[in-house]
Amino acid sequence: MSSRLPRPASSPDRLGPLPNLKRKAVDQLEEDDGIGPLKMSALSHPSKPGSTFRPPRPLTASSSNIPPSNIGTTKPRVPPIRSGGPGVNGRSTNAPIPKSTRAVSAPPPKSTRPTTTSGARYGATRVKTEAAAIGPDQIQDLREEIKDLRAEQAAKNAKVAEDMDVEKLKVLELQQLHAQQDERLLQARTAETESRRLVADLQEKIEDLQKKHSREIMTCEMDQSRLQRQIESLKDDLRISEADLRRERDTISSLKTAIAEQSTAQVTLEARIAALQAASGNIQGKLDESDMNAGRLKFELEQERQRTSELEDKLREAETLRRKLHNTIQELKGNIRVFCRVRPVLPSELTSSPSGSELAAISFPDTKEHREISIVSSAESATGMGRKENWEFAFDKVFEPQATQAEVFEEISQLAQSCIDGYNVCIFAYGQTGSGKSFTMEGGPTEATAGMIPRAVEQVFSVAAALKSKGWEYKMEGQFLEIYNETINDLLGKGEFDKKKHEIKHDKGSTRVTDVVTVPLESPSEVRSLLMLAHSRRTVASTLMNERSSRSHSVFTLRISGTNGVTRETCEGTLNLVDLAGSERLNSSGAAADKDRLKETQNINKSLSALADVIGALGEKSERNEKHIPYRNSKLTYLLQNSLSGHSKTLMVLNLSPLAAHLGESLCSLRFATKVNNTTLGTARKQARVVS
Numbered sequence: 001m002s003s004r005l006p007r008p009a010s011s012p013d014r015l016g017p018l019p020n021l022k023r024k025a026v027d028q029l030e031e032d033d034g035i036g037p038l039k040m041s042a043l044s045h046p047s048k049p050g051s052t053f054r055p056p057r058p059l060t061a062s063s064s065n066i067p068p069s070n071i072g073t074t075k076p077r078v079p080p081i082r083s084g085g086p087g088v089n090g091r092s093t094n095a096p097i098p099k100s101t102r103a104v105s106a107p108p109p110k111s112t113r114p115t116t117t118s119g120a121r122y123g124a125t126r127v128k129t130e131a132a133a134i135g136p137d138q139i140q141d142l143r144e145e146i147k148d149l150r151a152e153q154a155a156k157n158a159k160v161a162e163d164m165d166v167e168k169l170k171v172l173e174l175q176q177l178h179a180q181q182d183e184r185l186l187q188a189r190t191a192e193t194e195s196r197r198l199v200a201d202l203q204e205k206i207e208d209l210q211k212k213h214s215r216e217i218m219t220c221e222m223d224q225s226r227l228q229r230q231i232e233s234l235k236d237d238l239r240i241s242e243a244d245l246r247r248e249r250d251t252i253s254s255l256k257t258a259i260a261e262q263s264t265a266q267v268t269l270e271a272r273i274a275a276l277q278a279a280s281g282n283i284q285g286k287l288d289e290s291d292m293n294a295g296r297l298k299f300e301l302e303q304e305r306q307r308t309s310e311l312e313d314k315l316r317e318a319e320t321l322r323r324k325l326h327n328t329i330q331e332l333k334g335n336i337r338v339f340c341r342v343r344p345v346l347p348s349e350l351t352s353s354p355s356g357s358e359l360a361a362i363s364f365p366d367t368k369e370h371r372e373i374s375i376v377s378s379a380e381s382a383t384g385m386g387r388k389e390n391w392e393f394a395f396d397k398v399f400e401p402q403a404t405q406a407e408v409f410e411e412i413s414q415l416a417q418s419c420i421d422g423y424n425v426c427i428f429a430y431g432q433t434g435s436g437k438s439f440t441m442e443g444g445p446t447e448a449t450a451g452m453i454p455r456a457v458e459q460v461f462s463v464a465a466a467l468k469s470k471g472w473e474y475k476m477e478g479q480f481l482e483i484y485n486e487t488i489n490d491l492l493g494k495g496e497f498d499k500k501k502h503e504i505k506h507d508k509g510s511t512r513v514t515d516v517v518t519v520p521l522e523s524p525s526e527v528r529s530l531l532m533l534a535h536s537r538r539t540v541a542s543t544l545m546n547e548r549s550s551r552s553h554s555v556f557t558l559r560i561s562g563t564n565g566v567t568r569e570t571c572e573g574t575l576n577l578v579d580l581a582g583s584e585r586l587n588s589s590g591a592a593a594d595k596d597r598l599k600e601t602q603n604i605n606k607s608l609s610a611l612a613d614v615i616g617a618l619g620e621k622s623e624r625n626e627k628h629i630p631y632r633n634s635k636l637t638y639l640l641q642n643s644l645s646g647h648s649k650t651l652m653v654l655n656l657s658p659l660a661a662h663l664g665e666s667l668c669s670l671r672f673a674t675k676v677n678n679t680t681l682g683t684a685r686k687q688a689r690v691v692s
């Protein structure tokens with residue numbers, strides 16, 4: 001960069017207010033003296049107000065009348081801008097001015113010079129004209145004046161030269177200053193470039209930082225939102241905690257109230273305690289007295305315990321005695337007994353034909369002990385005369401049609417007791433089809449109509465439970481079989497009837513049948529469901545073969561084994577409850593025409609005769625003691641061998657129809673039952689022993 005110095009003023013006249021005349025004279029003198037035109041620029045006064053600074057022309061020693069040695073002696077003015085020290089970069093202020101600075105100095109203005117020679121000539125002519133008009137004195141004066149003016153001019157020139165020197169020095173200084181400024185400018189530019197680079201670096205860094213910052217801001221925002229959520233949840237927690245706190249405070253306040261009340265109560269209690277302590281002294285005395293009484297009572301209690309133990313021993317002895325006596329009574333009653341039961345007329349029979357519903361002439365003469373039954377039958381004699389016959393039978397018990405199941409069982413329950421005592425018991429229901437055998441043995445669905453089997457089982461369980469206190473523990477199991485056409489079927493099994501072969505095995509007084517289901521029994525209800533199962537299986541079989549159930553024997557067996565932990569006794573009894581097949585005769589049943597029916601009836605009759613034979617043989621044996629008992633003649637007698645021996649108790653319930661139409665069959669049944677009733681089985685033997 002080059003500095004421009006101020007250009008000179010363009011005004012052509014800087015000489016000041018000279019009079020035109022004098023001016024003309026001067027011009028002429030100058031012309032005459034050969035001085036030439038004065039440099040007007042050098043005459044202009046720098047200190048004149050309103051004048052601008054005119055840079056001087058570069059001076060040389062030849063063109064100036066100021067000796068070169070004077071240059072530099074003038075004390076330089078201090079430049080207005082100084083960076084410090086004598087000069088920039090240590091350069092002296094007296095250093096020579098660079099040429100380039102010189103080259104830019106402003107040339108003197110052209111306008112100050114006379115423009116044409118014709119003008120000058122016109123001026124000289126005019127002065128000569130005017131000089132011719134003035135005198136020599138005046139010329140002399142003018143010359144004097146010119147001389148003075150020249151002297152003054154010389155002085156002024158000297159002054160101007162001096163000023164020029166000063167100005168030159170100033171210019172030098174300014175040039176130096178300019179150089180310094182350039183240098184500084186360069187430095188400043190270098191610094192600026194450096195700064196720009198730094199700024200660029202910084203810009204880059206700032207951008208990086210901004211990116212980093214934005215990332216951090218994002219992270220911070222995420223953190224902030226997370227923290228916000230945490231704050232919200234904490235606020236929720238705080239709310240809950242505050243609610244809890246309020247509750248706790250309420251609780252505390254209520255507790256405080258309670259404590260206050262308790263304190264009051266405590267005071268009251270303390271007062272009462274004090275009163276009680278006072279009373280306890282009295283009580284203590286009484287307690288001591290009571291202790292003495294307690295000691296006495298303990299002694300008495302011990303004596304009572306001993307007495308109780310003795311009584312329990314006696315009770316056990318009494319139980320054994322009771323069993324013996326019970327058995328004796330049963331023996332006295334006879335080990336084979338027969339009950340007779342006449343069923344009522346059924347509603348269905350009343351609505352059928354009048355002849356079919358006609359009642360037989362049955363009466364019960366023994367109104368006190370109910371042991372007799374009387375039947376009047378009408379028959380035609382050989383002479384064709386009508387003949388009435390009166391039949392009287394006596395049994396252990398006779399039940400009239402209105403007798404309930406409970407009344408019948410009352411007489412049988414003794415046998416259930418015997419079974420628990422360790423005897424084999426066999427109860428038969430005998431009679432023609434439809435006489436009421438199944439009703440007697442199994443009964444109806446209600447509690448009132450429950451038959452002998454469920455009642456006997458219930459009795460056995462309740463007696464067993466009662467004997468627990470006397471040291472007896474019993475286990476029971478049951479099985480339910482059917483004998484049809486001399487084939488054994490398992491009523492609790494799963495297979496088809498008449499398919500599986502079951503064998504009867506006797507071993508040391510106990511009877512077992514192979515491949516039959518034996519169910520352990522824990523409660524009477526289990527027995528009831530067991531009976532229902534057997535009944536349903538029998539019903540299915542009956543559907544397949546009409547009237548099958550009437551033509552088969554069913555045998556329910558309950559085996560009881562008991563042990564007495566105190567007396568170390570054991571016993572085993574068996575209760576057989578048998579529903580026999582219909583006992584009607586071959587002719588009356590009309591079976592002769594049907595081959596299958598004939599076979600059924602033959603088998604039924606065979607087994608029933610075998611039963612009669614066995615009972616008869618047993619009666620004879622007890623009299624002569626050496627009689628073969630034909631148990632093997634039928635499956636029924638063979639199965640019941642151990643329950644029909646002289647060591648067992650047998651009960652036959654003879655079921656009779658009340659109808660006149662069944663009178664013949666009823667008489668046959670009555671005769672059979674009488675035969676059985678007249679048989680004595682001998683002495684029943686208890687299957688009991690003492691474990692050593």
Ligand SMILES: Nc1ncnc2c1ncn2[C@@H]1O[C@H](COP(=O)(O)OP(=O)(O)OP(=O)(O)O)[C@@H](O)[C@H]1O
Pocket residue numbers: 342343344346401431432433434435436437438439440549550551581582655
């Ligand atoms: N004592 C009684 N009270 C009321 N109804 C009875 C009585 N005895 C039997 N019955 C009824 O008489 C009908 C025949 O009885 P039940 O079936 O017991 O005879 P059953 O001799 O077993 O015949 P089956 O040999 O065909 O099995 C049944 O409807 C039964 O309910």
